[in-house]
Amino acid sequence: MPLPTLTLGLVVRYEYLWKRREQEGAHTADKDHPACVVATFKREGRPEDYVMYLPISHSPPNEEEIGLELPDDVKRKAGLDSAQQWILLNECNIDSWPMDLRPLPRQPGTFHYGHLPPDFFIIVRDRFVELYRDKKLSRVNRAGP
Numbered sequence: 203m204p205l206p207t208l209t210l211g212l213v214v215r216y217e218y219l220w221k222r223r224e225q226e227g228a229h230t231a232d233k234d235h236p237a238c239v240v241a242t243f244k245r246e247g248r249p250e251d252y253v254m255y256l257p258i259s260h261s262p263p264n265e266e267e268i269g270l271e272l273p274d275d276v277k278r279k280a281g282l283d284s285a286q287q288w289i290l291l292n293e294c295n296i297d298s299w300p301m302d303l304r305p306l307p308r309q310p311g312t313f314h315y316g317h318l319p320p321d322f323f324i325i326v327r328d329r330f331v332e333l334y335r336d337k338k339l340s341r342v343n344r345a346g347p
Contacts, residue, residue, distance in 0.1 A: 205300050206314040208251055211323040212239040213280045213315040217302040218257045221293050221340040234304040235259060236282060236315055238289060238323075240330050242299070251299040252345055256330065258282070258289050268292040268333065270326065281316030289326060292333050297344040 206212060216237040219228065237255040245252060263269035269288035272280070277287060303313045318326065333339045 205303070208239065208242060208253070208299050209317070210239055210242065210327070211318040211320065213237070213258065213282065213318060214239070214255075214313055215304045215306050215315070216255055216295070216297075217304055218255065218295055219342050219344060220257075221342055224342045231302075236280075236287075237295070238318055238326065240294065240327060253297055253299050254341075255295045255297065256289050256291060256326070257293065257295075258287055260285055260287055262286070263288055263290060268329075268338075270329070273322075276319055276322045279316060279319045281314075291326065291329050292338055293340045293342075294330075295342045295344055298346075302344065 206214065213236050215234050217231040218235040218237050219231045223232065236258040238258060239253050240256045241254040243252050258272070267290050269290045272282065272287045272289060274284065277284060300313070306312045306315065317323075330339075
């Protein structure tokens with residue numbers, strides 16, 4: 203199955219590296235997570251697309267994390283399971299597309315769950331931009347220099 207088309211709000215399975223693990227010296231993730239494409243960009247002189255991923259987790263945000271709980275209808279439309287889940291807004295991975303995507307469990311060749319509904323994605327994006335602007339965003343650059 204081909205890779206999904208890169209679009210904002212796309213929810214993929216991704217080898218997400220938490221900032222705290224990077225600070226401990228890790229270069230790869232302990233496990234794969236759903237992650238949402240919140241922004242894409244190009245770098246001058248480079249042909250590839252770059253992506254900013256927000257992690258989605260079953261664990262509630264800790265005291266240092268800012269997250270939004272995903273409502274049931276959002277989880278369903280995004281192709282996620284029905285358990286409680288949060289999208290974390292103040293931490294992201296930056297990577298080149300489609301590096302570190304992983305196939306869904308029991309679905310070899312499928313790398314995406316679905317999309318966040320547009321109205322919910324706008325809330326996520328606007329809050330992410332606000333945190334970025336206020337310099338309250340932790341980034342893990344996995345795309346190199």
